[in-house]
Amino acid sequence: MRASSRAAVLEEFGRDVAVREYEVPGPEPGAVVAGVDYGGVCGTDVHLRHGRLPIPVPVVLGHEAVGHVEALGDGVGSDALGGPLAEGDRIGWASSIACNRCYYCLIEQARTLCTDRVVYGINQGADEWPHLSGGWADAIYLRPGTTVVRIPDDVSSEQVIALGCAGPTVAHGMARLGPVPAGGVVAVQGSGPVGLAAAMAARLRGAGRVVVLGAPANRLRLATELGVADAAVDITEVTDPAERLERVLPETEGGQGADVVVEATGDPGAVAEGIDMCRPNGRFLVLGQYTDQGSTPINPHRLVAKQLALTTAWGFDASDYVAFLRSLPELTARFDLARLVSVYPLQRANDALADVAAGTVTKAALAPAH
């Protein structure tokens, strides 16, 4: 186990992150010290940097990551699936630990609504022990209670990071949505990591035809080339929602609308548009409204007259993370996930953040060893 680790630290909102050095604590019983192979850079990190969420600073960023075991605390001999775990094993871990005491953990069993979660890379200040609580670092200290899963041999670490936290977020959404109709039509609004992950997840569950609406053009092209999307609509090109609807409906059975629509844009206006894309008796999964951007005009009569069901999902918990990891061998067999990833060395974290903010990369990942 290494004695010290570099970490990319957000010290003050609005400022660049800085690389600092921390001592790596030996793992207490139940804990794991992991070397980081890739730390994903997510749109949320851009928001965090700008201070749009109430988090402690300084903080080691990086809520998405994949790595390998450097040291195991006493009592840690197996992963969350019951398989053996040893030094050197490649692992992923759920980004949060729910409190298991609050009403939402214990009674509702909706742990993503836990009011007292530990979230790596977000709400654990770097000034507090064990300091290394984020994935943008050579090493991360995974506390007792972290859900750690060994990565199957046929899945590369790059493939794990390719969808970042979008993968498990979508797994959660799919669990709440229920079955995708085999051979049915799914429309996905948004072509960022959540949109692409939703499109892949829908295909994996048997969707027959997937239409993706989003931008920029190169991301849509990638989605088509990877076999994720059967059809794509570039929203920078087709800017009128009515016209977009006219592009989507002919892709659906009898022009009636999609069996399932997944919203993954973050734009409130997409919700009204998505309602119009659903077929009567359809289902609408809204995944993308993570920040409060205020109200948008929605006509509830259209929901009711088509008898739609609208489902939402907030983040993901340990079971969603595992569900996603479990689906990775199938995903990687079907889609060349590595093509989504742009790798940066740790010291170029600010460049990665800038590229994510600009949308010039699909998925940025810091690779400390590079």
Added chain:
Amino acid sequence: MRASSRAAVLEEFGRDVAVREYEVPGPEPGAVVAGVDYGGVCGTDVHLRHGRLPIPVPVVLGHEAVGHVEALGDGVGSDALGGPLAEGDRIGWASSIACNRCYYCLIEQARTLCTDRVVYGINQGADEWPHLSGGWADAIYLRPGTTVVRIPDDVSSEQVIALGCAGPTVAHGMARLGPVPAGGVVAVQGSGPVGLAAAMAARLRGAGRVVVLGAPANRLRLATELGVADAAVDITEVTDPAERLERVLPETEGGQGADVVVEATGDPGAVAEGIDMCRPNGRFLVLGQYTDQGSTPINPHRLVAKQLALTTAWGFDASDYVAFLRSLPELTARFDLARLVSVYPLQRANDALADVAAGTVTKAALAPAH
């Protein structure tokens, strides 16, 4: 079987209905001629009279009704539940016959979205044979394919009509919502027949606390006296949505919001308000947006951040009607349904319509025999 029957006919939109006389056809095989005991008057009838829906005229109104068998066509020896059926038996019937051929009937099995339904009292013109296709009449001709159910002896015909089409509409909504948490809190927006039926249905399924928001005051008082509502908020008195929320939340566990909210107002603005009344991880059943009143500002972030599920239901089909009838013995044992009903003779159909339009009665019913 009587030879002729009076019927209250809407001959022209915007005009009063007029009582006309029609010959009663003998029932063809599979058909039933029913004497009408009560024909309910629904808010929809007010809309129909004003020509707000595209229906044929002249038309015998009356999509809600209860009566008794006057004559059975060949081959009709049992009701939809398999019990024996004989002349004189008191019966109810589903107001619509789905086509069983269209995509929504056959493939989606969502018969309320059937594109080719027969609906008594609405889309069967009085000029067409068999003329008597509405419940505001001495007799109605129930075609082959109508779902006819014998009324249990311990349920009066007045109790059947008390909730009108609101009863089966709510049964449909509850089927789509899934279980009401036993002992949980349900908030109902609206105190018309749908709202009252929803509150009763929630209690019947085990709700522990029901809060009703609506108007006018006498309807809320009735809801409280009948044991339907534990708490009521008069929206003509508390006109500010924020203040209404402050009245509802303290009625819920930990002030967190209702486990289930049911919207039954028809007012688009109620949807945003209902979202705020839901607890995190709650469920929202939107039942009341039957007419298109345009868009309303809704904040999708609030749906997602609370991880809500929003369900809708459009009308009801034969199975919902039967589900409602089946629940009537339990409903009548708990709630004095007859208190909801104001009875008018057939020739006073226009007075009944006026009183429904004015909201001065909870449930108006025409009783041809009175």
Added chain:
Amino acid sequence: MRASSRAAVLEEFGRDVAVREYEVPGPEPGAVVAGVDYGGVCGTDVHLRHGRLPIPVPVVLGHEAVGHVEALGDGVGSDALGGPLAEGDRIGWASSIACNRCYYCLIEQARTLCTDRVVYGINQGADEWPHLSGGWADAIYLRPGTTVVRIPDDVSSEQVIALGCAGPTVAHGMARLGPVPAGGVVAVQGSGPVGLAAAMAARLRGAGRVVVLGAPANRLRLATELGVADAAVDITEVTDPAERLERVLPETEGGQGADVVVEATGDPGAVAEGIDMCRPNGRFLVLGQYTDQGSTPINPHRLVAKQLALTTAWGFDASDYVAFLRSLPELTARFDLARLVSVYPLQRANDALADVAAGTVTKAALAPAH
């Protein structure tokens, strides 16, 4: 807080329990010391006494209990529902604490399958600190992580203990079963606490007609008098399963069978019988097969030809316990639960066990203060 507490201890399998005295530890942070008002005696306690389950001895028995707060550890200011908690408050608590680390807790979210649960009154030896880990005592030490709920004022402690662990076990079963059809027919096999709790739970959720099959006669009479059962079949009187079926079917709609059957007997043979009591497309909830009594002949063709769904539930977790407590105000408003209870002073624990074994009481409860 009292300094010491008596406790009824099973010191050796097959022997009588003995009353011993233990010091009451002051509560650590997160813990609660509760005075016990009633400690229920369950059929499982009879099995435990005979050593039929691998538990540590000596052990303070009592996995069902209700009491009041004697002392609150630091940080405990509210109950599991978020309401305030203070000394003297009457409380109930879930009998187990799931580990929140194992595959079944974390990934399947099926905490009743947790492989490492703390279970009060069962798997916490009396020789280990804090010694007072069972409900057959003046006081019990509730560890951090215990789900504690304040009892509503309108529910007596006797009413809480009346269904014992059967109440939350049935709440779990109902959650897995899904909605009971309002006005539908439910057949319950078994008239012990689980059977009675299932019948009540079904009624609470809207069942229209409940048939109970069981014994002895006085328990069935009680079920009928309390309004729990509409019809009862005494299995000691009608000993032939085919004849029992002939008694049950006429109670169901069209003689087709019950919409829902709940098995709560513990007798393997009841499963085949219950399958025959289900209507086509019905649902069968098997709750009673807790001990392994070997195989029984079952005809799978009957399951498939009727297209049945068979669901099971194993024990209950914190959320089921809370769901049950939440439903108590409704249950107590409808059923005189206190009539089920026979109270014994703590020192008569062996008599209570004997009476439970003999089936001469419906629900025995030890009341240390008596």
Added chain:
Amino acid sequence: MRASSRAAVLEEFGRDVAVREYEVPGPEPGAVVAGVDYGGVCGTDVHLRHGRLPIPVPVVLGHEAVGHVEALGDGVGSDALGGPLAEGDRIGWASSIACNRCYYCLIEQARTLCTDRVVYGINQGADEWPHLSGGWADAIYLRPGTTVVRIPDDVSSEQVIALGCAGPTVAHGMARLGPVPAGGVVAVQGSGPVGLAAAMAARLRGAGRVVVLGAPANRLRLATELGVADAAVDITEVTDPAERLERVLPETEGGQGADVVVEATGDPGAVAEGIDMCRPNGRFLVLGQYTDQGSTPINPHRLVAKQLALTTAWGFDASDYVAFLRSLPELTARFDLARLVSVYPLQRANDALADVAAGTVTKAALAPAH
């Protein structure tokens, strides 16, 4: 449209089928005359020939078929999905027409339990008009109410017949089962058409690992070569159920058992074995117990202690048939379905029956045009 059609007729139970000639009626309004491209031969046909089911004779056999439009009755301009339909179009059709009047059609909406279905190739006697009511013929008369679907251009008629009625039967089962966990483990008992269709359907819905138990060896080899099965157990080789369990468990995560088990054998004993193959909290879909072969020893404690849910499905209806057809483009993209099919000319129907009875072919299909 041809004037007359040959048909393979079962004239008497236990005898060979004979080729007869019938006049082809012109289609009444709503009806379709279809030329048959392939008529599938199913295990059920073997049973029918031996008189094991109460059907009318003489009868044109063939409940599975695929063909093309020869003549459309008045009013038939579109298929069940709303797409245009014209002479020459290749089509499939649901084998049954539910009555839409009985309790199971109308109220339970479980049309596979309809008590009065028309079933092509099974319950429509050849002596009755329109005579040509089975698929083992040059042409079949599809009555008004038949669910007809146009076959997509990228799916061949041979691919449609490859799974026969097993495809829609499994679609029904999957609908009742609910989602297959993406990346999860599915064990399928049986390697006949239902077993193979179940394995494919599970993969299509995201299963990560599929284990098939069955025989004979060549069928298992085919399943492996087609990518349907990841592992196969030959039950003629491993004849001890305990040993089979030892072969299956290591294929599952942590040796805990399959997330989903599908029974498709028809052997009652497979049910007890399947229960043991399920992981705790798993789901068991029993599809194969179509004939009554009596009781088998089952231990209900094992169901409950593992908290299993057991689901069944009986046959399929129009919506299941459409669901299957919809999934065919995805299925054919992944699996070389045509490899399952052995084609026989119509006059060799008896040879086809003999080969199906002997298990020497996976799927036999009569091709009248050959």
